[in-house]
Amino acid sequence: MNEKRIQCPKHLxxxxxxxxxxxxxxxxxxxxxxxxxxxxxxxxMDTRGGAWLIELANYVKAQNADFDLAGPKGHxxxxxxxxxxxxxxxxxxxxxxxxxxxxxxxxxxxxxGEFKEFYHFLVDTIYWTVxxxxxxxxxxxxxxxxxxxxxxVRALKITFLMNFLLGMIVAMLSAAQLQLFGASIYVADLVxxxxxxxxxxxxxxxxxxxxxxxxxxAELATMKVQEExxxxxGMGLHAAxxxxxxxxxxxxxxxxxxxxxGMLAGIGGGAVWGLVVLEFRPDIWFNQTLNAAMFSDIxxxxxxxxxxxxxxxxxxxxxxxxxxxxxxxxxxxxxRAVVMDIFFIVFIDMIFAAFFYYIL
Amino acid sequence: xxxxxKEQKNANGPVIRVRNLVAKYGDVTVLDNVTFxxxxxxxxxxxxASGCGKTTLLKHLTGLIPATNGTIEISGQNITGMDExxxxxxxxxxxxxxxxxxxxxxxxxxxxxxxPLREYGNMExxxxxxxxxxxxxxxxxxxAEYKLPSELSGGxxxxxxxxxxxxxxxxxxxxxxxxxxLDPIMASGLDDLILNLKHLLGISLIIVTHELDSIRKIxxxxxMLDQGRVIFxxxxxxxxxxxxxxxxxxxxxxxDEHITQRNI
Ligand SMILES: Nc1ncnc2c1ncn2[C@@H]1O[C@H](COP(=O)(O)OP(=O)(O)OP(=O)(O)O)[C@@H](O)[C@H]1O
Ligand SMILES: [Mg+2]
Numbered sequence: 001m002n003e004k005r006i007q008c009p010k011h012l013x014x015x016x017x018x019x020x021x022x023x024x025x026x027x028x029x030x031x032x033x034x035x036x037x038x039x040x041x042x043x044x045m046d047t048r049g050g051a052w053l054i055e056l057a058n059y060v061k062a063q064n065a066d067f068d069l070a071g072p073k074g075h076x077x078x079x080x081x082x083x084x085x086x087x088x089x090x091x092x093x094x095x096x097x098x099x100x101x102x103x104x105x106x107x108x109x110x111x112x113g114e115f116k117e118f119y120h121f122l123v124d125t126i127y128w129t130v131x132x133x134x135x136x137x138x139x140x141x142x143x144x145x146x147x148x149x150x151x152x153v154r155a156l157k158i159t160f161l162m163n164f165l166l167g168m169i170v171a172m173l174s175a176a177q178l179q180l181f182g183a184s185i186y187v188a189d190l191v192x193x194x195x196x197x198x199x200x201x202x203x204x205x206x207x208x209x210x211x212x213x214x215x216x217x218a219e220l221a222t223m224k225v226q227e228e229x230x231x232x233x234g235m236g237l238h239a240a241x242x243x244x245x246x247x248x249x250x251x252x253x254x255x256x257x258x259x260x261x262g263m264l265a266g267i268g269g270g271a272v273w274g275l276v277v278l279e280f281r282p283d284i285w286f287n288q289t290l291n292a293a294m295f296s297d298i299x300x301x302x303x304x305x306x307x308x309x310x311x312x313x314x315x316x317x318x319x320x321x322x323x324x325x326x327x328x329x330x331x332x333x334x335x336r337a338v339v340m341d342i343f344f345i346v347f348i349d350m351i352f353a354a355f356f357y358y359i360l
Numbered sequence: 361x362x363x364x365x366k367e368q369k370n371a372n373g374p375v376i377r378v379r380n381l382v383a384k385y386g387d388v389t390v391l392d393n394v395t396f397x398x399x400x401x402x403x404x405x406x407x408x409a410s411g412c413g414k415t416t417l418l419k420h421l422t423g424l425i426p427a428t429n430g431t432i433e434i435s436g437q438n439i440t441g442m443d444e445x446x447x448x449x450x451x452x453x454x455x456x457x458x459x460x461x462x463x464x465x466x467x468x469x470x471x472x473x474x475x476p477l478r479e480y481g482n483m484e485x486x487x488x489x490x491x492x493x494x495x496x497x498x499x500x501x502x503x504a505e506y507k508l509p510s511e512l513s514g515g516x517x518x519x520x521x522x523x524x525x526x527x528x529x530x531x532x533x534x535x536x537x538x539x540x541x542l543d544p545i546m547a548s549g550l551d552d553l554i555l556n557l558k559h560l561l562g563i564s565l566i567i568v569t570h571e572l573d574s575i576r577k578i579x580x581x582x583x584m585l586d587q588g589r590v591i592f593x594x595x596x597x598x599x600x601x602x603x604x605x606x607x608x609x610x611x612x613x614x615x616d617e618h619i620t621q622r623n624i
Contacts, residue, residue, distance in 0.1 A: 326466060
């Protein structure tokens with residue numbers, strides 16, 4: 001048997017431990033040699049000394065050699081007993097990162113999995129929002145009203161402000177062009193049509209997705225992380241009934257109303273520009289605006305708002321429910337929800353635009 | 361143990377001195393005129409009914425919440441008048457294991473333990489890794505280094521929190537409810553671990569717990585709170601012979617006539 005015996009220092013601490021490791025490293029150990037550390041003289045050790053021992057054990061095992069401890073007494077023996085798991089086994093290596101193909105494959109599976117989850121979630125939500133109340137299975141009107149207040153009433157100011165400013169911007173931009181043809185009065189038409197069909201719905205939906213969409217995702221994600229959702233399920237209650245349905249209904253009502261306010265605010269912003277800067281008489285300006293107002297345009301705006309409301313709640317809830325891990329997961333899912341919201345708002349708006357352009 | 365450390369720990373005097381501590385949340389007084397000493401290298405157990413202010417006391421002792429009134433001395437330094445920076449300096453010399461573990465969920469268990477070492481330890485990286493493995497072995501989690509906290513059981517998380525608390529070899533460690541929610545075998549294993557920390561590392565431990573078995577096994581001295589006041593300090597033996605009604609009630613496991621609505 002090929003053995004190499006080393007005497008351990010009397011006090012094994014940070015300094016003497018480092019010395020020991022450096023001595024053995026410089027002398028080297030041969031493969032299949034057994035390095036025996038003799039503790040018979042060692043009176044005490046601390047955690048730093050212990051850490052150097054672990055470092056030493058790793059080194060020895062990396063050289064394909066063996067490692068053994070001889071003759072520890074009392075305190076030191078107890079300490080080494082606790083360290084044994086780290087001394088006898090090689091350190092675990094960190095789990096390997098998957099390669100490109102595995103990652104691509106996993107991403108595909110994840111996407112499929114996410115669609116499945118979304119499908120189930122959608123079915124539950126439709127049931128608990130639309131059907132269950134008619135079957136008398138309870139709809140939580142109290143939390144619906146709370147949500148309506150939070151999502152609707154408390155968003156009034158910001159919605160008004162954003163649309164009002166956007167209305168002024170549109171008026172400014174179009175006035176600069178139309179003035180060239182002496183057609184400034186058509187600014188009124190343009191603002192009216194733009195806000196009825198597009199801008200109020202999109203602007204309001206973006207504001208609401210940043211406010212409410214993010215809040216929904218963060219709330220559900222935090223609840224999931226803290227096992228509150230499990231607690232609900234454990235009481236035989238459904239997240240879809242308890243949390244999602246009131247939110248869906250609240251936003252489906254709140255967002256179109258906010259969009260209506262947005263239309264008025266945008267038109268108001270345009271009017272301020274028209275009356276103050278372009279110096280039109282109020283009756284002329286408002287007549288022009290009313291003439292441009294078409295029921296179909298306004299309807300289109302409200303209908304979009306209705307669709308956006310559903311999209312924002314579903315995306316918020318879906319992402320919130322998918323969270324894993326802790327605080328970081330909550331942040332990631334909230335971000336993801338808002339990004340998805342804005343993407344889908346613009347994408348759906350484009351589909352609507354194409355539909356009305358080609359079909360109607 | 362290294363000589364230097366031993367000398368430092370043999371310095372006389374209590375590690376913690378609390379005088380007339382008053383703690384309030386808003387207008388509600390949670391701790392009222394609390395006074396006690398924690399001797400060096402002992403296991404000091406704080407106990408009392410749920411909601412009586414144990415966690416609040418621990419958060420004051422560790423400088424996480426400023427005291428409304430009174431003084432707290434940690435290793436001879438009064439922490440009540442300290443600014444942020446001085447407090448941070450003091451906190452480097454204590455370890456805290458929280459009631460809900462307080463592990464960072466986005467990091468592996470190993471990285472959680474390594475965090476204070478990397479931030480404060482000015483230690484070479486290979487030694488950081490070795491220290492992490494050592495602390496995890498000490499708490500019996502040698503195989504969990506690369507796991508995420510969310511992949512651990514409640515008891516394992518508690519132990520991982522403890523491993524992080526002792527990462528910097530602090531002379532004082534605070535531990536909030538180590539055995540709450542653990543099975544008896546796991547809880548008794550944790551008691552052994554706590555005793556080892558005291559014997560092998562010479563740490564003074566301040567522990568909040570309700571578990572009678574565990575108190576009998578590990579406590580050198582106990583402090584009992586009731587409705588924010590200290591109703592008993594002394595050894596377990598003294599507590600068991602105490603004349604005080606609520607102390608007796610606790611050690612004889614007599615329930616209240618009805619659950620009292622205290623402190624709400
Ligand atoms: N952040 C806070 N704000 C207001 N009151 C609080 C706060 N934290 C705790 N309290 C109140 O202070 C009292 C003491 O709480 P504390 O958490 O210290 O109790 P505890 O003894 O640790 O209880 P447990 O054994 O249940 O953990 C309780 O009445 C609680 O309601
Ligand atoms: Mg507590």
